[in-house]
Amino acid sequence: MATIPANDLRRQFELHQPEYEKKALEVLRSGWYILGNEVQQFEAEFAAYTGARHCVGLASGLDALILAFRLLNIGPGDEVIVCANAYIACVMGITVNGGTPVFVEPDGYDNLDAERIEAAITPRTKAILAVHLFGQSCDMERIGQIARAHGLYVVEDCAQSHGSTFQGRQTGTFGDIGCFSFYPTKNLGGFGDGGCLMTDDDQLAARCRTLRNYGSSRKYHFDEVGMNSRLDEMQAGLLRVKLSHLDQLNEERCRIAGCYLQGIRSAYVTLPQVRPGAVSTWHQFVIHTPWRDALKAFLLENGVGSEIHYPIPPHLSQAYRHLGYHEGDFPITEQSAREVLSLPMFNGITQQEIDRVIDTVNRFHP
Numbered sequence: 001m002a003t004i005p006a007n008d009l010r011r012q013f014e015l016h017q018p019e020y021e022k023k024a025l026e027v028l029r030s031g032w033y034i035l036g037n038e039v040q041q042f043e044a045e046f047a048a049y050t051g052a053r054h055c056v057g058l059a060s061g062l063d064a065l066i067l068a069f070r071l072l073n074i075g076p077g078d079e080v081i082v083c084a085n086a087y088i089a090c091v092m093g094i095t096v097n098g099g100t101p102v103f104v105e106p107d108g109y110d111n112l113d114a115e116r117i118e119a120a121i122t123p124r125t126k127a128i129l130a131v132h133l134f135g136q137s138c139d140m141e142r143i144g145q146i147a148r149a150h151g152l153y154v155v156e157d158c159a160q161s162h163g164s165t166f167q168g169r170q171t172g173t174f175g176d177i178g179c180f181s182f183y184p185t186k187n188l189g190g191f192g193d194g195g196c197l198m199t200d201d202d203q204l205a206a207r208c209r210t211l212r213n214y215g216s217s218r219k220y221h222f223d224e225v226g227m228n229s230r231l232d233e234m235q236a237g238l239l240r241v242k243l244s245h246l247d248q249l250n251e252e253r254c255r256i257a258g259c260y261l262q263g264i265r266s267a268y269v270t271l272p273q274v275r276p277g278a279v280s281t282w283h284q285f286v287i288h289t290p291w292r293d294a295l296k297a298f299l300l301e302n303g304v305g306s307e308i309h310y311p312i313p314p315h316l317s318q319a320y321r322h323l324g325y326h327e328g329d330f331p332i333t334e335q336s337a338r339e340v341l342s343l344p345m346f347n348g349i350t351q352q353e354i355d356r357v358i359d360t361v362n363r364f365h366p
């Protein structure tokens with residue numbers, strides 16, 4: 001029996017292969033590969049999809065975060081509140097600008113615990129980074145209230161939440177800036193690197209367009225020192241194809257999650273829950289179990305792949321040892337890092353495979 005992978009990107013390609021191949025040829029034959037019609041069309045279409053005023057295509061999700069904090073003038077001496085169990089890139093977006101991450105423990109939905117934010121606010125706090133981890137929105141109502149009460153910016157990391165909503169509104173449209181990644185494994189994944197930034201603010205959007213292109217607003221005129229962070233025409237074209245199917249692809253993920261939620265009956269596993277008001281797009285299906293390593297090994301022995309998102313929280317990462325954190329500083333996050341396991345979740349998984357995942361988890365005994 002072939003092993004069921006944790007993810008298989010060939011399957012999502014094959015779901016709409018002729019459309020991707022047609023678009024790829026179209027871009028190749030156009031003779032125009034950077035900042036052209038495809039990027040412009042994609043930006044307009046994705047902005048319209050989310051309801052944001054502006055979408056600016058960028059080279060990656062990390063660049064979107066780096067540019068977001070730069071656009072908000074967050075730098076040395078400024079603090080940004082972020083969930084301690086976030087992905088490391090979230091923290092890098094803050095620290096590359098010289099800002100300081102202030103970690104807050106997650107809630108029961110693996111997201112920033114809004115009730116712990118106020119205790120982390122200091123006179124230096126400038127922003128809250130709301131990371132919608134695993135496809136599920138943070139409590140944007142509470143986070144918005146706190147931000148308004150304390151005069152803080154809100155940046156959303158939507159790298160895992162394309163199409164996810166909270167109280168009927170798309171993630172990426174609640175805060176001052178929404179950051180997206182189009183890394184191939186994301187719900188709206190391209191076939192290479194890519195990202196974008198969403199905002200309703202005309203000036204922030206205009207400055208972002210300049211910054212992504214060496215700080216140039218007019219050819220060979222440079223307003224400030226910028227970056228090369230452009231979404232390319234090939235990715236934008238392929239992302240337009242995928243965006244046209246995004247709702248259907250997210251529905252498929254919801255159906256897979258529904259099968260897992262209904263079928264998994266195990267005393268050893270805690271299933272993920274959906275926050276009231278949130279519609280998750282199930283970027284990952286993450287279970288918690290104190291017997292995580294044993295379950296992962298058992299699944300593999302039985303031909304079921306799985307992943308750990310993430311084994312080392314940023315505050316304990318080698319990259320951030322200079323921040324001086326220690327084991328025990330964020331016990332909920334650290335316990336999560338020992339207990340989380342992501343089951344196979346990808347477009348194109350078969351019902352037979354879903355059933356085998358469920359059956360194998362249910363047969364596990366520590």
Ligand SMILES: *Cc1c(COP(=O)(O)O)cnc(C)c1O
Nearest residue numbers: 060061062087089090159181183
């Ligand atoms: C993938 C991801 C990023 C980084 O995106 P890249 O395009 O790989 O740079 C940032 N934040 C989160 C939550 C992610 O999952």
